[in-house]
Amino acid sequence: MTPIVKPLIKTEALTKTYGSIIAVDNLDLEITEGEIFGFLGPNGAGKTTTCRILTTLTKPSSGHAFVSGFNVVEEPVKAKSGIGVVPQYLNVDGELSAYENLKLHGMLHGMEWGKMKMHIEKMLEFVQLSDRASSLVKTFSEGMKKRLMVARALLHEPKVLFLDEPTVGLDPQTRRNIWGIIRRINQERATIFLTTHYIEEAEVLCHRVGIIDYGRLIALDIPEQLLKRTGRFVVEMLDDDRSKARFFKNREDAGRFVASLDRDAIIRKSNLEDVFIKLTGRKVID
Amino acid sequence: MVGTYAIFWREMVILRRRLIRVMASYAISPLLFLIAFGWGMGRSLQVEGMDYLTFMIPGLIALSSMSQTFSIAMDINISRFYWMTFEEFQTAPISSSSIVLGEVLSGMVRGMLASFIIFILAAAFGIRLNVNWALLLSVIFNTFMFASAAVITSMIVKSHADQASFNGFFIVPMSFLCGTFFPLSRFPEWAYLIAQVFPLTHASSCIRAAALGMDIPLISFLVMIIYSILFFLGAITCVKKASL
Numbered sequence: 158m159t160p161i162v163k164p165l166i167k168t169e170a171l172t173k174t175y176g177s178i179i180a181v182d183n184l185d186l187e188i189t190e191g192e193i194f195g196f197l198g199p200n201g202a203g204k205t206t207t208c209r210i211l212t213t214l215t216k217p218s219s220g221h222a223f224v225s226g227f228n229v230v231e232e233p234v235k236a237k238s239g240i241g242v243v244p245q246y247l248n249v250d251g252e253l254s255a256y257e258n259l260k261l262h263g264m265l266h267g268m269e270w271g272k273m274k275m276h277i278e279k280m281l282e283f284v285q286l287s288d289r290a291s292s293l294v295k296t297f298s299e300g301m302k303k304r305l306m307v308a309r310a311l312l313h314e315p316k317v318l319f320l321d322e323p324t325v326g327l328d329p330q331t332r333r334n335i336w337g338i339i340r341r342i343n344q345e346r347a348t349i350f351l352t353t354h355y356i357e358e359a360e361v362l363c364h365r366v367g368i369i370d371y372g373r374l375i376a377l378d379i380p381e382q383l384l385k386r387t388g389r390f391v392v393e394m395l396d397d398d399r400s401k402a403r404f405f406k407n408r409e410d411a412g413r414f415v416a417s418l419d420r421d422a423i424i425r426k427s428n429l430e431d432v433f434i435k436l437t438g439r440k441v442i443d
Numbered sequence: 444m445v446g447t448y449a450i451f452w453r454e455m456v457i458l459r460r461r462l463i464r465v466m467a468s469y470a471i472s473p474l475l476f477l478i479a480f481g482w483g484m485g486r487s488l489q490v491e492g493m494d495y496l497t498f499m500i501p502g503l504i505a506l507s508s509m510s511q512t513f514s515i516a517m518d519i520n521i522s523r524f525y526w527m528t529f530e531e532f533q534t535a536p537i538s539s540s541s542i543v544l545g546e547v548l549s550g551m552v553r554g555m556l557a558s559f560i561i562f563i564l565a566a567a568f569g570i571r572l573n574v575n576w577a578l579l580l581s582v583i584f585n586t587f588m589f590a591s592a593a594v595i596t597s598m599i600v601k602s603h604a605d606q607a608s609f610n611g612f613f614i615v616p617m618s619f620l621c622g623t624f625f626p627l628s629r630f631p632e633w634a635y636l637i638a639q640v641f642p643l644t645h646a647s648s649c650i651r652a653a654a655l656g657m658d659i660p661l662i663s664f665l666v667m668i669i670y671s672i673l674f675f676l677g678a679i680t681c682v683k684k685a686s687l
């Protein structure tokens with residue numbers, strides 16, 4: 158029997174409109190403790206808007222959102238205690254050094270000084286910025302700023318982490334480092350809400366994936382199930398100069414289909430990108 | 444109030460780093476006023492029974508402490524819409540009132556520093572002002588009031604350009620029409636009444652009275668307290684509501 162775990166993040170019919178644009182449309186989500194939840198969707202799908210509502214930066218137009226059991230509109234301070242946020246855009250403080258950025262964060266989160274000092278050093282080490290600790294952050298490259306943002310979000314050991322495209326603009330090596338960090342803190346019981354365009358990121362990291370398009374949740378499951386439902390195997394062929402795909406449950410069916418074709422085709426295993434394209438009719442990055 | 448301290452600490456770190464530059468920039472415009480009105484017009488000019496420079500310097504304190512305090516509005520604005528660093532405060536588990544208080548204290552330090560510089564400049568021009576509790580309190584309320592007003596405007600305006608036009612429409616006119624450079628008694632009755640609405644009018648009359656060793660006008664002092672409370676509460680509401 159699985160123990161009953163209460164959701165750490167929950168939304169009920171959550172909706173946000175900007176004029177005639179529906180950024181988030183009737184979203185129902187439940188994310189349980191210890192989960193890495195991936196939110197996958199094309200540009201403008203509503204990922205950032207959802208993140209911002211959950212971190213109290215944006216007010217929902219209707220519906221409810223809860224973090225750690227607290228309504229984000231009614232009890233924002235409680236909902237925010239124990240969360241860590243990495244926004245999509247860079248927002249480190251250029252006028253402060255890397256060390257001071259982290260110290261400010263620790264102070265804002267009421268960390269005790271001795272512990273803070275220890276954690277700052279550990280986090281700087283973690284994201285390989287120890288040697289630049291005392292440089293003003295406005296002299297940092299984008300990737301360095303992003304790494305500092307990750308360090309900052311983790312400094313106070315949050316129970317829930319909101320990562321809005323945390324690895325955009327990072328080199329492949331650093332991206333893998335960040336993935337490692339995300340896994341490690343998840344093993345230390347942190348719950349993670351992660352948005353991404355990178356299919357690979359969702360595949361390697363996430364326990365469950367939600368696919369969002371035009372503000373609506375169009376699929377939500379473990380990657381395994383999403384792939385199974387779409388079909389484990391893909392046949393890709395060229396049709397009028399356009400690549401077309403057909404999905405099959407197993408390799409045998411796919412093989413028979415290819416044999417019946419009068420042109421070249423390839424068989425491969427499906428991935429989340431295929432799931433995405435099948436569901437939305439579009440690529441993740443249009 | 445950990446949030447308040449954190450925000451104030453940040454401001455102080457940055458201020459310490461730029462102290463010399465900041466002090467020089469706070470000295471520039473008062474110095475130009477002193478040269479123009481002090482040397483330029485000569486000491487012979489008499490206003491309300493005193494020489495003009497003695498009349499003007501307390502006005503300069505009111506003016507300069509207001510505008511340097513109010514300058515936090517532009518910084519908050521930039522941190523909200525350009526650097527997005529204000530979100531670091533907004534996503535921390537701290538109350539809106541502790542954010543406001545942190546920003547207000549930061550603004551007050553700027554205003555106090557600006558007042559202090561005018562004191563030194565005044566001494567250089569041979570004007571000795573009375574230093575007393577009434578003066579200190581008047582400057583404290585003046586800076587508190589305008590720091591709170593600065594937080595309000597920075598939460599309401601939606602861009603950098605709007606912030607600049609707000610300064611142009613309210614702060615600049617107030618600088619000249621609130622008894623800072625000439626006594627309001629020279630105004631026609633209706634203009635005099637309008638001037639009473641502006642908080643700076645009351646600040647400058649309190650600061651002038653205190654600096655010249657006279658009793659401060661209690662009504663004006665009371666008006667400052669009322670504006671301080673209203674603006675501070677308004678600022679808390681605005682920070683609470685501020686979201687995109």
Ligand SMILES: Nc1ncnc2c1ncn2[C@@H]1O[C@H](COP(=O)(O)OP(=O)(O)OP(=O)(O)O)[C@@H](O)[C@H]1O
Pocket residue numbers: 175178179180198199200201202203204205206207245687
């Ligand atoms: N402040 C705003 N004012 C008006 N419309 C907005 C605002 N913020 C977001 N939107 C709109 O809401 C929709 C969802 O935007 P959102 O930023 O949530 O998308 P996203 O999934 O994060 O996209 P991306 O992958 O590009 O980051 C878009 O159509 C966008 O134009």
Ligand SMILES: [Mg+2]
Pocket residue numbers: 204205206245321
């Ligand atoms: Mg986004």
